[in-house]
Amino acid sequence: MVLGILGSGSGSNMQAILDAIDAGTLDARIALVLSDNPHAIILERARGRGIATGVIDCRGFRTKFPEEAQAETAGRLKAAGVELVCLAGFMRLVKRPLLDGYPNRILNIHPALLPAFPGLESWKQALDAGVPETGCTVHFVDEGMDTGPVILQERVPVLPGDTPQSLHARIQVAEHRLYPAAILRIAAGLAPAPSL
């Protein structure tokens, strides 16, 4: 399974995928890592591993992922031979034409038990809501915000005295187990999208 990763931040989830590949538990290869942030640590991590990287030119938009940039991204992923696209802390909404380039072949990891707490800083949303547990979700990406079919979820307790940072850190420990496991399910044909 040839993977392409899109990320905006530190890339700890990409690192977890690499660790699973190194450990021999995930038979895959990361061919390309792209970021909308030229200074993102995920790019440094990928370069350190000799993985091809690139910056997505979002034409100066702060949060939007313009159509031309989505088409370019699909083209670069295709040229690199990518079969499955993994969003790993990528903070822009994917729409067509990137979705059209990879129908049912784009995954996202989200730091909550979807459909609860979609959007930004879901760990803060969970704390504010006073729920006793939250978690993380790997799902197929569709045109909505954090709405595509769920592949795997893991529960994480909210503990007394949790801060946004401590809760997010606990969720990330679970994320690092969940993302490689979800990719493995897809590679094994266990979690096809309905139309595959």
Ligand code: GAR
């Ligand atoms: C992860 O916690 C991921 O779930 C979250 O960003 C973090 C990226 O961390 N994604 C979202 O909130 C998407 N809505 P990483 O760069 O260390 O993998």
